[in-house]
Amino acid sequence: MLTIKGPAQRLCEGVWRRDFLRLGAIGGLGLSLPGLLRASDAARGPQSAAARAGPVFGRAKRCVLLFLVGGPPQHDTWDPKPDAPAGIRGELRPIATRVPGILVSELFPRLAAHAEKYCILRSVTHQDTIHTSAGYTMLTGAYHPTPNSGTAKNIRPTPDDHPHIGSILARARGASEGVPPFVSMPEIIRDDAVNEYPGQDAGFLGKPFAPFRVEADAERRAFQMPDVLLPHDVSAGRLDDRRVLLRQIEQRFAHAEQLGRFADRDSFYEQAFAIVRARAAREAFELDREPAAVRDAYGRHLFGQGCLLARRLLEAGVALVTVYWHYEGPKDSPVWDTHQNNFPQLRERLAPPTDQALASLLDDLSRRGMLGDTLVIVMGEFGRTPKVNAHGGRDHWPYVQSILLAGAGTPAGAVYGASDRCGGHPADSAVTPPDLVATFLHLLGIPPDLELRDRTNRALRASEGSPIRGLLG
DSSP: OEEEEEOOOOSSSSOOOOEEEEEOOBTTTTBOOGGGOOOOOOOOOOOOHHHHOSTTTTOOSEEEEEEOTTOOOGGGTTOOOTTSOHHHHOSOOEEEOSSTTOEEETTOHHHHTTGGGEEEEEEEOOOOOOHHHHHHHHHHSSOOSSTTOSSGGGOOOOTTSOOOHHHHHHHHHOOBTTBOSEEEESOOOBOTTSOBOTTSSOGGGOGGGSOEEOEEOTTSSSEEOOSOSOOTTOOHHHHHHHHHHHHHHHHHHHHHSOTTTTTTHHHHHHHHHHHHHOHHHHHHTOGGGSOHHHHHHHOSSHHHHHHHHHHHHHHHTOSEEEEEOOOOOOTTOSSSOOSSOHHHHIIIIIHHHHHHHHHHHHHHHHHTTOGGGEEEEEEOSOEEOSSOOTTSOOOEETTOEEEEEESTTOOTTEEESEEOTTSSSEEESOBOHHHHHHHHHHHTTOOTTOEEEOTTOOEEESOSSOOOGGGOO
16 A cells, blocks of 8 residues: 555644545556546537637636635735725735736735736635635535535535536546546645545546645655656566556456456556556656756745646646645644734745746746646635734635636736725626636536536536636637
8 A cells, every 4th residue: 555644734723633545556567546547538418509609618728726725815915905994905015017007916026027918806706704615616616515614624525526627627528648637736635623625526526537636745845746657677568568467467356356346446557557658647747857947937835846847737738737725834824824924924925936936837838838728727715804803814705805817718917807995895797606617617618518427327517607708808
């Protein structure tokens, strides 16, 4: 067995006790994560002509989703309120961007210089104040069945969850030449000392469409690359010989085990072998192939290197990569959950690597000719309170948040929607998570009415929302 330590994640209520994820391994074959590679052939549902209409349907060949775990404050990032009272506008000043009339926080000077490449949505809204269920809603576009339950202890992943948009894309497109369609990094996100966020996995679509996970090392300074590289003494020919041997062994096991226990195993291992043999997939994980100057441009922070790795994976053919902001301490604000010391945490720890990594990613995608058909999403589970609290922080506030979109036909150099004077509620063009995810799927070539089947064979829509016309170029 291969054991990977699950990184701790603290948000509001203490320190997460480390879990241990145990994964089956194929010893000596260079295949240590077959359980994560359970991808099957694509199965597309009917797509209506109306859903296909429009020049940007399917414009996004690929997608990178940057999830700022904890909930970034809209006032101190993409929606500054310089005319609001001091207790609302906070300590930070707005700065002008490259696009006249668009302001962002002073903590994002590099992004300000790239404002012509992205769109700011300032009116995303829902009602859920709990990290786990709100995260589920934003990652899936489906409202959690038990929102605002009072405590995250009541909210856990289940096999009946709506799938992450990456799993829907994996279901629709399938793997390509051994490259996994959906990758997530650098950890499974968890609420403070409680449990894993639902919505990060394939839910009712099942394990074949779960993400291929890339974990961080114990110090969260680098990535523990999946063991999908062949050992030096194992050639491609020897790998084929071992695959034949493995099939023979599995056939013997099949006679000895109860029917169904290994029902999917052959296809899982076939996918594992495919990835090992796929040169593009193997080389994408080798960050040291990048020039030092490029790695420095993204920032040696784990989030920056995650954005660079995401770009390499997209180039290799991965359809969707999710990069989650990772736990790193300190105890009073381990992620973007800035209930205390909001402004020092933003200045010293949160904003600089985000500004550097995201600006470099946008610049890199643009220079490589990829931004036009790559959807870039930057969001969290909710926004934060307009009023700064007694601890110099901002609390949970789902009623309005700001997110960034770029590429793939989204309106560049623009602002969509608006919050009110205090940044507390939408004032114009409110955007709900179902409509937001329906827009993402539309850009990725998946109509919201794509029929999915749950574990009971019940037909469900990929999204209950509708694409937002104002975000479709």
